[in-house]
Amino acid sequence: MHFSKVYAQLLQDLPPELAENSFQYRELKKLINQIATELLALGLEPTVLHNLLQSEGKGKGKEKETAPTVFYELDTTSGKIEPRLRLWVEPPTSRVEEVGEFEIEGSSSLSSQVSLSSALQRHPEFLSGLRIGSQVEVVIPLTSDSAFFQLLATSLQTLQAHLVTINAQFVRTLVELTKTVSDSARPASSTSSGFRVLSGLKSDAGGVRVGASSAKSDLNAWREIFALYVETEIFESIHERDRGERSVEEAQNRLRKFADRMTARGLKDGHLMKLKQSQDALDCFLQLNVFILNVKKFELANAEATRKILKKRMKRTALPTTDSNNLNSLSLIPVIDGSLPRILVQELGTTLLPIIPSLEDYQCFICMSLAFKPIRLACGHLFCVRCLVKMQKRGNGDCPMCRSPCVLVANRSNVDWAMLNFMRDWFPEEATVKLKQNEREAAQEQLEELGLPEERCIMM
Amino acid sequence: MSLPKASPPHLRRAFVAVHRLTIVISETERLVADPVPGITAAPHDDNLRYFDVTIQGPDGSPFQQGVFKLELFLPEEYPMAPPKVRFLTKIYHPNIDKLGRICLDILKDKWSPALQIRTVLLSIQALLSAPNPDDPLAPDVAKHYKENEADAHRVSREWTQLYASK
Numbered sequence: 143m144h145f146s147k148v149y150a151q152l153l154q155d156l157p158p159e160l161a162e163n164s165f166q167y168r169e170l171k172k173l174i175n176q177i178a179t180e181l182l183a184l185g186l187e188p189t190v191l192h193n194l195l196q197s198e199g200k201g202k203g204k205e206k207e208t209a210p211t212v213f214y215e216l217d218t219t220s221g222k223i224e225p226r227l228r229l230w231v232e233p234p235t236s237r238v239e240e241v242g243e244f245e246i247e248g249s250s251s252l253s254s255q256v257s258l259s260s261a262l263q264r265h266p267e268f269l270s271g272l273r274i275g276s277q278v279e280v281v282i283p284l285t286s287d288s289a290f291f292q293l294l295a296t297s298l299q300t301l302q303a304h305l306v307t308i309n310a311q312f313v314r315t316l317v318e319l320t321k322t323v324s325d326s327a328r329p330a331s332s333t334s335s336g337f338r339v340l341s342g343l344k345s346d347a348g349g350v351r352v353g354a355s356s357a358k359s360d361l362n363a364w365r366e367i368f369a370l371y372v373e374t375e376i377f378e379s380i381h382e383r384d385r386g387e388r389s390v391e392e393a394q395n396r397l398r399k400f401a402d403r404m405t406a407r408g409l410k411d412g413h414l415m416k417l418k419q420s421q422d423a424l425d426c427f428l429q430l431n432v433f434i435l436n437v438k439k440f441e442l443a444n445a446e447a448t449r450k451i452l453k454k455r456m457k458r459t460a461l462p463t464t465d466s467n468n469l470n471s472l473s474l475i476p477v478i479d480g481s482l483p484r485i486l487v488q489e490l491g492t493t494l495l496p497i498i499p500s501l502e503d504y505q506c507f508i509c510m511s512l513a514f515k516p517i518r519l520a521c522g523h524l525f526c527v528r529c530l531v532k533m534q535k536r537g538n539g540d541c542p543m544c545r546s547p548c549v550l551v552a553n554r555s556n557v558d559w560a561m562l563n564f565m566r567d568w569f570p571e572e573a574t575v576k577l578k579q580n581e582r583e584a585a586q587e588q589l590e591e592l593g594l595p596e597e598r599c600i601m602m
Numbered sequence: 603m604s605l606p607k608a609s610p611p612h613l614r615r616a617f618v619a620v621h622r623l624t625i626v627i628s629e630t631e632r633l634v635a636d637p638v639p640g641i642t643a644a645p646h647d648d649n650l651r652y653f654d655v656t657i658q659g660p661d662g663s664p665f666q667q668g669v670f671k672l673e674l675f676l677p678e679e680y681p682m683a684p685p686k687v688r689f690l691t692k693i694y695h696p697n698i699d700k701l702g703r704i705c706l707d708i709l710k711d712k713w714s715p716a717l718q719i720r721t722v723l724l725s726i727q728a729l730l731s732a733p734n735p736d737d738p739l740a741p742d743v744a745k746h747y748k749e750n751e752a753d754a755h756r757v758s759r760e761w762t763q764l765y766a767s768k
């Protein structure tokens with residue numbers, strides 16, 4: 143299939159606001175044909191031009207004087223890209239025989255040399271007036287090629303401007319979504335009237351009542367969704383094996399997998415999502431991800447289209463894409479580097495995801511579950527009380543993270559009350575589970591210390 | 603995860619055991635999901651605390667191209683106590699003895715409960731790159747390494763080819 147068809151097909155699959163701003167592949171193709179016609183009129187069909195451009199810099203010896211060497215130049219002084227050919231030839235005469243001197247080893251046919259010669263006679267303005275020895279300098283402006291670059295540059299500039307708009311739109315939606323999610327995933331202190339702030343001064347009489355609205359919260363559902371989302375690594379891998387950005391196909395598969403897993407967990411229906419606004423927000427969240435995927439496809443398609451059209455131009459006309467003297471001359475053409483999807487993923491990661499504290503950031507590095515109750519060692523590291531008690535019993539005195547000897551001296555005064563309240567507020571279920579677990583483990587250890595196997599306890 | 607308060611002790615004990623196992627399982631899952639290059643670790647089906655491990659000899663070391671089998675066992679007290687690791691493949695290395703026992707500080711007095719299986723295996727791989735004859739477990743090998751390193755490397759390479767080739 144021709145790329146123009148593939149490209150058109152791809153754009154059809156994209157949302158209209160993306161597809162409308164793609165660049166004019168067909169128009170550019172027409173211009174390539176025009177360039178070819180223009181060059182042909184000069185006798186510069188692709189094989190001829192190719193050899194003329196190739197001979198450049200070569201043949202320092204005897205051929206240098208006779209072989210016309212062609213330079214392709216991109217003049218950008220006017221702010222536009224104005225391509226031209228610069229070459230040195232024997233002055234054009236009406237006599238065909240003399241023109242034979244242009245001929246380059248194994249390349250051109252005589253007829254094309256005639257064309258170049260007669261073209262020069264028809265266009266005396268091509269002669270710059272410079273003359274070295276017997277040769278005159280000829281400068282041929284390439285008008286269709288200029289139009290080609292002009293259109294390409296405008297297309298890409300429009301595209302880039304559009305990508306900026308897309309980014310802004312995305313951020314606006316994301317900010318709205320973030321508000322909705324933080325409103326529906328509220329911590330315990332804002333939903334239950336019984337939440338009391340604990341402090342170390344008095345064991346609980348110092349409790350303070352906070353915000354007594356009894357609204358529902360989808361905190362747990364959202365936490366699970368975000369954890370699942372981060373784990374699925376839809377757009378980027380952080381693994382040793384395949385670190386970096388994922389392909390469109392891979393991202394698409396993973397996004398589908400993510401949606402399937404949420405359905406399987408019952409996160410998309412009223413089961414685990416109590417609030418209507420949560421369900422709407424979840425839809426929006428999924429749509430934003432589909433949007434990122436589409437932007438990824440769009441950028442890829444445009445990068446590919448740019449590459450293809452430049453390749454086609456080269457093939458049909460033998461004109462290079464860089465100035466013979468200045469390799470950076472195409473700076474007027476903006477480069478679509480495909481970085482937008484990455485930026486959008488990052489925005490999502492820094493705006494939306496952090497509004498719900500993740501368990502990973504509050505886990506004890508020994509037992510890998512919520513560090514509850516949290517004990518802050520003198521060195522600053524935080525662990526759950528159970529793990530530290532176990533370490534103390536074994537006589538392990540060094541902090542597991544930094545090895546400073548502060549485990550054995552830790553006591554009640556090391557409870558981090560602010561952290562404890564924060565954990566009860568944001569991880570109410572996990573904190574309760576952990577507390578029960580701790581009690582159970584402590585009870586069992588006491589039995590073991592008494593030397594009573596548990597089976598015998600049942601008999602007693 | 604919760605049990606009724608009046609659950610019988612044997613159930614309670616099972617519950618605690620399960621909780622401890624979840625640490626092991628979550629670590630195992632991570633190892634599978636994000637494997638370390640050149641290292642594999644697979645738990646036994648019938649005993650999730652027992653792992654079959656392979657470590658590839660690091661490039662540039664005399665153990666290059668070798669694949670070494672090890673066994674790793676997580677004791678009941680893990681992560682308070684270090685895992686027990688042993689080479690099953692014979693290896694000519696000053697810090698690994700005939701029985702495959704390894705002299706590595708983090709497996710003994712320098713163990714920290716915050717270390718994980720992953721860290722341990724990486725340290726063992728590093729030990730293959732950088733043998734330490736000053737802290738030997740196999741005195742004869744260490745002596746060889748100190749007195750004629752080139753010749754000791756030759757023997758290490760021979761053993762690698764003999765016992766650890768794929």
Ligand SMILES: [Zn+2]
Nearest residue numbers: 506509526529
């Ligand atoms: Zn802990």
Ligand SMILES: [Zn+2]
Nearest residue numbers: 521523541544
């Ligand atoms: Zn510390």
